[in-house]
Amino acid sequence: MDADRMVMTGNHSAHDDGMGFWKFMLASSVVDMVEHMAMFPVDTLKIHMQMFGTTSTASSSAHRHNTGKVFTSIMRKEGPLGFYCGIGAIGLGAGLAPRFFISRFYGI
DSSP, rough: OOOHHHHHTOOOOTTTTTOHHHHHHHHHHHHHHHHHHHHHHHEEEHHHHHHTTTTSSOOHHHHHHHHHHHHHHHHHHHGGGGGGGHHHHHHHHHHHHHHHHHHHHOOO
């Protein structure tokens, strides 16, 4: 039986590499938390740029200039921790969300 057919029929034993359901759930939660928390400062910068209307689609040099301005503004007003304000909520949500997806995947 090929791998596609096993997924479609619900036989996941060939895909779990000996890991059980709970290990998959924990691994997916950790991976999702790391990814979201690593990208959080970039998302913060992007959101600030959108809020202040500094995004530019006309030229990439103007875009880089505006990015630098917003970055400097955040650093001056809030310091380095300004890029991480609210990261706890993102970490919590990112840690819990994959559990629901994995549960649906396994049909629980």
